[in-house]
Each structure stands twice: as C-alpha cells, then as structure tokens.
Amino acid sequence: xAKIILCRCEDVTLHDVEHAVAKxxxxxxxxxxxxxxxxxxxxxxxxxxxxxxxxxxxxKAAPSTIAPFTARPPIEPTPFRLLASDPAAYRFDDEEPxxxxxxxxx
Amino acid sequence: MPRRLPCPDELRGDxxxxxxxxxxIRAFTxxxxxxxxxxGGYATLSRSLKYHRPRSFFCLxxxxxxxxTRIGGVPNLRACQLRCAPGTAVHGQNAYPSPDLDVLGAxxxxxxxxxxxxxxxxxxxxxxxxxxxxxxxLSGVGRLPDAIxxxxxxxxxxxxxxxxIGGGPAGLAAATTAARAGARVLLLDExxxxxxxxxxxxxxxxxxxxxxxxxxxxxxxELRAGWTAVGCFPDDNVVVATSANALARVxxxxxxxxxxxxxxxxxxxxxxxxxxxxxRAVGRLLCEHAIVAGDRICVxxxxxxxxxxxxxxxxxxxxxxxxxxxxxxxxxxxxGRGWVRAVVAGKRRIDCDAIAVAxxxxxxxxxPRQHGCAVTLDAAAGGFAVQTDHEGAxxxxxxxxxxxxxxxxxxxxxxxxxxxxxxKAAAHAAIHAAIQAxxxxxxx
Numbered sequence: 001x002a003k004i005i006l007c008r009c010e011d012v013t014l015h016d017v018e019h020a021v022a023k024x025x026x027x028x029x030x031x032x033x034x035x036x037x038x039x040x041x042x043x044x045x046x047x048x049x050x051x052x053x054x055x056x057x058x059x060k061a062a063p064s065t066i067a068p069f070t071a072r073p074p075i076e077p078t079p080f081r082l083l084a085s086d087p088a089a090y091r092f093d094d095e096e097p098x099x100x101x102x103x104x105x106x
Numbered sequence: 107m108p109r110r111l112p113c114p115d116e117l118r119g120d121x122x123x124x125x126x127x128x129x130x131i132r133a134f135t136x137x138x139x140x141x142x143x144x145x146g147g148y149a150t151l152s153r154s155l156k157y158h159r160p161r162s163f164f165c166l167x168x169x170x171x172x173x174x175t176r177i178g179g180v181p182n183l184r185a186c187q188l189r190c191a192p193g194t195a196v197h198g199q200n201a202y203p204s205p206d207l208d209v210l211g212a213x214x215x216x217x218x219x220x221x222x223x224x225x226x227x228x229x230x231x232x233x234x235x236x237x238x239x240x241x242x243x244l245s246g247v248g249r250l251p252d253a254i255x256x257x258x259x260x261x262x263x264x265x266x267x268x269x270x271i272g273g274g275p276a277g278l279a280a281a282t283t284a285a286r287a288g289a290r291v292l293l294l295d296e297x298x299x300x301x302x303x304x305x306x307x308x309x310x311x312x313x314x315x316x317x318x319x320x321x322x323x324x325x326x327x328e329l330r331a332g333w334t335a336v337g338c339f340p341d342d343n344v345v346v347a348t349s350a351n352a353l354a355r356v357x358x359x360x361x362x363x364x365x366x367x368x369x370x371x372x373x374x375x376x377x378x379x380x381x382x383x384x385x386r387a388v389g390r391l392l393c394e395h396a397i398v399a400g401d402r403i404c405v406x407x408x409x410x411x412x413x414x415x416x417x418x419x420x421x422x423x424x425x426x427x428x429x430x431x432x433x434x435x436x437x438x439x440x441x442g443r444g445w446v447r448a449v450v451a452g453k454r455r456i457d458c459d460a461i462a463v464a465x466x467x468x469x470x471x472x473x474p475r476q477h478g479c480a481v482t483l484d485a486a487a488g489g490f491a492v493q494t495d496h497e498g499a500x501x502x503x504x505x506x507x508x509x510x511x512x513x514x515x516x517x518x519x520x521x522x523x524x525x526x527x528x529x530k531a532a533a534h535a536a537i538h539a540a541i542q543a544x545x546x547x548x549x550x
Binding site: 003040046048056071076078085086 | 154155156157159161164165168169170171172174182184214220255257258259260261296334335336337338339346348351352353355368369370371372373374375376377378439468469470471472473475476481482483484485488489490
C-alpha cells in the first residue's frame with residue numbers, strides 16, 4: 001500500500017501529519033511530539049523542511065510564520081567517548097576520566 | 107544495474123575485498139562503503155523503525171540515516187561516510203532474519219494506511235503490557251558494539267581569527283578571502299574530501315573542487331576534512347567539532363557558517379523505496395566514484411531550479427544511461443518493493459532501475475540557529491534559511507553565513523557570497539584584535 005513518507009527515520013507519513021493537524025496539533029513542535037518526526041537518527045535533516053512546508057499548506061499558514069524546532073547539540077551523531085575526551089568537560093581538576101571496564105561493563 | 111565507468115586509478119584507489127554478511131564484494135579504497143555495496147549489487151541494509159520497510163542509500167552525504175548499518179562490529183554507522191579498507195565487514199541491522207527477507211515487513215502490509223501508535227492496544231491493560239514488550243523488541247536500532255572503542259585522542263583547543271564551517275564553494279571562498287586579508291583561518295568540513303557541492307556537480311566535479319581547495323590552502327588557511335561541527339555554544343564562544351577519534355574546541359573572533367544544504371525527498375507515493383536517491387547522491391556516484399547509478403534513470407523534479415538536474419541528466423546520458431524526467435506532482439506510484447522498477451505518472455509508466463529526486467536542498471541551519479541567527483521558512487530557499495544581508499552578516503555580532511545555508515543559490519553564487527562574507531569576517535576579526543591589543547596596552 002502506498003505511503004508518502006516525510007520522515008524515513010521514524011516512518012512518519014504525510015497522512016500522519018494530516019491526522020495530527022486534524023486532531024488540532026497544528027504547530028510544528030506539536031506535530032513533532034505527536035508524530036515523532038525529526039526524532040530519529042537524522043534529527044530532522046531530511047524531514048524538517050518537507051514537514052514544515054506540508055504544515056504550511058495544511059494550515060494555510062504563511063511559511064514565514066512557522067519556526068523550526070530547536071536543534072540541540074550534537075548536530076551529528078557523536079560518540080560519548082569523544083565528548084568525554086574534552087578536559088573542560090570535567091568540573092574538577094583532580095577528577096580523572098573513568099577507565100573502561102575490561103569486562104565490557106555490567 | 108549500477109556500472110563502474112573507466113576512470114583514473116587515483117580516483118578509485120586500490121582494489122580491496124569487503125563483505126556484507128557472508129558475501130564478498132569487490133571494492134576500492136577510494137570508494138565509500140555505501141558506493142561499493144551499491145556497485146556490488148547490494149541494496150537493502152536495514153529496515154525502518156515502525157513499518158520495517160526496506161531502507162537503502164539516499165543522500166550519500168551522511169545526513170539521512172538511510173545507510174545506517176553495522177560496520178566492523180559497530181552499529182549505526184553511516185556506510186556513505188566510511189571508506190573501504192581491506193576486510194571491512196558490513197552487517198545489516200534492525201531486521202529478522204535479514205534485511206532482504208524481513209518477516210517484520212508484514213507490519214507494513216497489515217497497516218496499509220499507517221498505524222497510529224497513540225491508540226494501538228491501549229484499551230486493555232494486559233494487551234498493553236504485551237504490546238510494549240513486543241514493540242521494544244521490534245523497534246531497536248542495532249546491537250551493542252562487539253568491543254570497547256579505542257580511547258579518543260587528546261582533545262584540542264583551537265583559537266583562530268576566523269572559523270569557517272563548511273568546505274563547499276561558499277566556505278572555501280570565504281576561507282581564501284579571509285586568509286588573503288591576513289586572518290588566521292580554520293575551515294572544518296565533515297566530508298572525507300573538501301569541495302562540498304562542487305564535488306557532486308558534473309559542471310565542476312572533483313578537479314574544480316581540488317583547485318578551490320588548493321587555492322584556500324595556498325592563501326594560508328588551515329583546512330580540515332573529516333571534522334564535523336557538532337555543536338555551537340555561543341555563551342562560551344565555542345564550536346565543538348569532532349573527527350573520527352578526536353574532539354576539538356574551536357574559539358574564533360569571527361565565524362562563517364557555510365554548511366550548505368541537505369538533500370531532501372519529495373512527497374510522492376512510496377518515495378522511500380530502495381533505489382530512490384537524492385539527485386546529488388547520483389551526482390556523487392558519477393563525479394566522485396565514476397559509477398552510473400542505473401541503465402534507466404528517472405529524475406523526479408519539483409518546481410525549483412533546474413540547472414543542477416539539467417547538468418546531471420546531460421552527464422548521465424553521456425555516460426550511457428537512458429534518462430527520463432517527470433514532475434513530482436504528476437507521480438502517482440513508485441513501483442518495486444525490493445528495488446525500484448518504475449515510476450507511474452497517471453497513464454505514463456517510466457521503467458527505471460534508479461530514481462534521482464531533484465529537490466531544492468534544505469539549508470543546514472542547525473549551527474547558525476544555535477548561534478542565535480534568525481531563519482525563515484521559504485519553499486524557494488528549500489527550508490529554514492539563515493537570514494543575512496548581502497555581505498553575509500547575520501545580525502549576530504561576528505557571525506556570518508554564506509552559500510546555500512542562506513537558501514539555495516547554487517555553487518557560483520555561493521562562492522561569490524563566500525568571498526564577501528570572508529572579507530567581512532576577516533575585517534571583524536582585525537577590529538577584534540585591535541581592541542584586544544588596546545585593552546592590553548592600557549593594562550600595562
């Protein structure tokens with residue numbers, strides 16, 4: 001069965017966005033929370049603009065009145081070990097980075 | 107079928123063998139894992155989260171999540187961002203028993219109109235508990251890595267006059283201009299090779315990109331490929347960047363955001379079929395890897411600028427592919443569950459073995475937004491475009507933006523805007539330095 005996919009990470013379809021708007025969730029942040037679009041591995045890189053433009057069409061809002069959702073760091077997938085490698089990430093000078101558990105953890 | 111064209115050895119690199127599951131695949135060290143898998147005839151790498159629809163390559167820029175797979179025992183790596191090495195071992199993920207033949211794909215057929223997870227089995231407490239357990243089993247993305255990751259290299263603190271984020275036509279022009287004006291310039295780009303959209307555009311290609319890179323380097327700019335700006339912290343005047351195994355804190359007197367745009371899809375039925383590529387991905391395969399994506403390629407267009415699609419179609423045709431174009435609003439179906447077979451537009455059927463979606467790229471405005479820059483949604487700009495004046499000033503002191511991140515304008519106009527923004531950023535950094543010197547002189 002044909003689906004028009006707007007967010008491939010979370011399988012959010014145009015139908016889902018229409019459904020959200022019909023339920024009264026007609027702001028971008030609400031559509032995000034209701035459908036989950038933009039919350040997958042790509043964090044909205046592929047879907048933010050298409051969903052926002054679809055929302056403008058569905059709600060007849062001027063595109064310029066629609067604000068994007070907040071894009072928090074990290075912008076790209078980032079291993080925690082890289083963040084932990086920054087000395088400034090430690091609050092106290094005497095705090096040593098944790099040694100990895102050789103057993104592979106609990 | 108994808109086809110490797112004859113090309114100079116230095117473009118393709120050395121022949122190596124990689125594996126996908128039990129299969130051995132011929133590859134080259136100059137190819138991304140994604141390009142090699144595709145050229146080897148392998149399509150489906152994983153399944154989507156909810157409906158378990160087959161997932162495959164789309165943007166080949168490292169932005170879409172389409173080629174997330176398990177490589178060398180590490181889950182969720184982007185196959186398009188890793189180069190082939192001897193013995194690179196790839197495994198599909200999020201599918202049972204395999205991405206090609208996934209029994210959970212039945213979910214897609216059971217819910218032809220989609221599944222509203224808000225009302226799924228929530229009426230009955232027992233069913234709800236069962237559903238929760240099942241859903242948690244089904245919707246995982248990958249298993250934990252086989253081994254503990256190597257320790258990261260020591261973090262760096264990089265202090266420069268002008269930091270440029272993005273090494274495409276706009277960023278390279280900005281870096282060159284700012285460095286020639288005497289600024290210490292650092293340029294970061296997340297791709298393995300610098301040049302951005304120049305590298306995937308048949309009108310320019312790898313050679314033109316390399317010339318622009320050489321020019322920036324000759325001007326004295328420090329250029330780092332394979333470095334991603336992962337976050338901006340304006341209160342600390344810091345951008346944090348990461349490479350494969352290291353982190354850097356970047357501090358600059360002036361910032362130039364030249365992050366370009368992301369390839370996006372167009373809203374046509376079954377637009378997520380394996381074999382649907384972003385047009386720039388087809389361009390990357392051709393220009394960077396000398397791979398023609400298919401024998402018969404259908405280009406789906408929206409009503410945006412046609413210059414890139416025109417150039418790509420000409421180059422694909424010259425490479426021996428049959429190319430047909432169709433407007434997105436006419437498309438009524440995309441056929442081919444495992445791999446695309448045809449595009450249907452009303453009564454017209456276009457048989458094809460690859461689809462290139464030529465949509466306006468969406469401005470990669472996350473970094474500028476974190477920096478406090480204003481953006482505006484505009485269909486003609488491709489999405490949320492950074493607002494600037496003609497010189498690239500964003501309204502935030504010391505923060506400039508140029509190129510497609512300010513709305514799609516193409517490589518030539520992007521480079522022009524990069525020059526202006528680079529000059530302004532260098533001037534801002536020079537004033538900043540003069541003020542700092544005056545403050546220090548007074549303190550003495």
